[in-house]
Amino acid sequence: MxxxxxxxxxxxxxxxxxxxxxxxxxxxxxxxxxxFPFKRQVxxxxxxxxxxxxxxxxxxxxxxxxxxxxxxxxxxxxxxxxxxxxxxxxxxxxxxxxxxxxxxxxxxxxxxxxxxxxxxxxxxxxxxxxxxxxxxxxxxxxxxxxxxxxxxxxxxxxxxxxxxxxxxxxxxxxxxxxxxxxxxxxxxxxxxxxxxxxxxxxxxxxxxxxxxxxxxxxxxxxxxxxxxxxxxxxxxxxxxxxxxxxLGKIVEIADRDALYTRPRHPYTHALLSAAPDADPDNNSIERIRLTGDVPSPLNPPSGCRFRTRCWKAQEKCATEEPPLLQIGGNDAGHLTACHFPEDGDAAAKRAAAAVPAARTTED
The missing domain is CATH 3.40.50.300 (P-loop containing nucleotide triphosphate hydrolases)
Known part of the structure; x- marks a missing residue:
């Protein structure tokens, strides 16, 4: 092989x-x-x-x-x-x-x-x-x-x-x-x-x-x-x-390289930081540990659905749902649904060490 x-x-x-x-x-x-007998939608x-x-x-x-x-x-x-x-x-x-x-x-x-x-x-x-x-x-x-x-x-x-x-x-x-x-x-x-x-x-x-x-x-x-x-x-x-x-919504969509190297949404950052690393001694990756559980889709939070677990959440996040829009002019087609998105340059530095490592082989 x-x-x-x-x-x-x-x-x-x-x-x-x-x-x-x-x-x-x-x-x-x-x-x-x-x-009873379970004919009414609740x-x-x-x-x-x-x-x-x-x-x-x-x-x-x-x-x-x-x-x-x-x-x-x-x-x-x-x-x-x-x-x-x-x-x-x-x-x-x-x-x-x-x-x-x-x-x-x-x-x-x-x-x-x-x-x-x-x-x-x-x-x-x-x-x-x-x-x-x-x-x-x-x-x-x-x-x-x-x-x-x-x-x-x-x-x-x-x-x-x-x-x-x-x-x-x-x-x-x-x-x-x-x-x-x-x-x-x-x-x-x-x-x-x-x-x-x-x-x-x-x-x-x-x-x-x-x-x-x-x-x-x-x-x-x-x-x-x-x-x-x-x-x-x-x-x-x-x-x-x-x-x-x-939780049922798209929070970020972008070209592959842009999303993995310059993520703008806090949830995308958390996902990338949770990817397993092949080196257990690598301390350069910023691990983001989200608090709380995913809210129930029966009764999702008002405004931004990620706000209950987001470290950047403010009052605006609870009252206004962020639209999926392009932020800045550098990455065409890079859409983010966040009132307080990550800075592109700072995100690139933090994401560089968090790119998921391969763990499979092909014959």
Whole structure:
């Protein structure tokens, strides 16, 4: 095995600049029922609340944040596995926010998803061939040479033996199962893939194999990715732009290098400082230990949702919600939702020592 770390970000895949996906004010509230016999809504879990971003053709956008911030729910809203409560989702200019099954059918094949758990996302009663050919059968796609040959081609593309066509999921390891999930997502030649923490359930020794497989496919096929993860080193390696979520909202979004070297939002600083360091004796990293727990999405704080844990919070933070805006003119496209953002130069000095170290290898 030749070791390849994730320390240095890979070169960005070329993008056309054309907007593929436009998300504006996307919201998802899950009702909470109470009373007797539980037919009255007494509240709502504000899982996603006013998320706005876009994805360009061939681009990879990372979506990061701690558990429960709404990352996975956002991914399922983009693929219309969940019905949005509010906001809009446009794909190539077409509004698909509340499109019917018939209306969304023509573009369903162009937006695919890779699920987090490679064990539960594959039907244990179906063979690999049936799992990968299923999307083609549902969409009445008959590739040249037949579906069986196409499945074998896909297995080879993702690094599996085409002869495993008739095997069942339980005969494969976790990494191999995730590769099967990748092959299934590629079966319909998508333009956009939502990867929901595709390596978090895998052993660290094979995480880089799957990440670099996805990156290679993005380069060769020009597929756009929304890469959902909480591992900052993997996101930095894979994504060209990164959006940071906290309690259902995006608090910062920027180019990869700008966000990791000049973070402006205090929460982004805290995330970067919490990344594990390979040197236990390294005292140069400023560790930011947030106090308190993440507030409940049933009753989020007024104003800035991060204010209850922020060391820079003032009275204004409790009364006014900070808009997601560009601060200063140095970093175009670097948007921050904070009334008192970090100074860019000072942030760069502190962040330089806090860049996450690689911890995985590739064969």
């Amino acid at each position: 030749s070791a390849k770390t994730l320390t240095e970000p890979a070169d960005a895949a070329p993008t056309s600049g054309e907007t593929l996906l436009e998300v504006n004010g996307l919201t998802k509230h899950f009702p909470v029922m109470g009373g 509240g709502a879990v504000q899982a996603v609340d006013g998320v706005t971003f876009d994805v360009h053709k061939g681009e990879s956008l990372g979506l990061v944040g701690e558990s429960g911030c709404g990352k996975s729910t956002t991914g399922r809203l983009l693929t219309r596995l969940l019905e949005p409560t509010g906001g809009t989702v446009k794909y190539l200019g077409q509004d698909i926010t509340h499109a019917s099954r018939k209306e969304i059918a023509p573009i369903r094949s162009e937006i695919q998803m890779i699920f987090q758990d490679p064990y539960s996302s594959l039907n244990p009663r179906h063979t690999v061939g049936t799992i990968i050919s299923g999307p083609m059968e549902i969409n009445n796609i008959n590739p040249a040479g037949g579906r069986a040959n196409r499945v074998k081609e896909l297995l080879e593309i993702v690094g599996l033996n085409p002869e495993h066509f008739n095997r069942f999921p339980h005969e494969f390891s976790g990494g191999q199962r995730q590769r099967i999930g990748v092959a299934r997502a590629l079966a319909l030649n998508p333009k956009l893939i939502i990867a929901d923490e595709p390596v978090s359930a895998l052993d660290v020794s094979i995480q880089a194999q799957v990440v670099n497989l996805l990156q290679g496919l993005q380069r060769e096929l020009g597929i756009a990715f929304v890469f959902i993860a909480h591992d900052l080193s993997i996101v930095r390696h894979f994504s060209q732009r990164v959006a940071v979520m906290y």
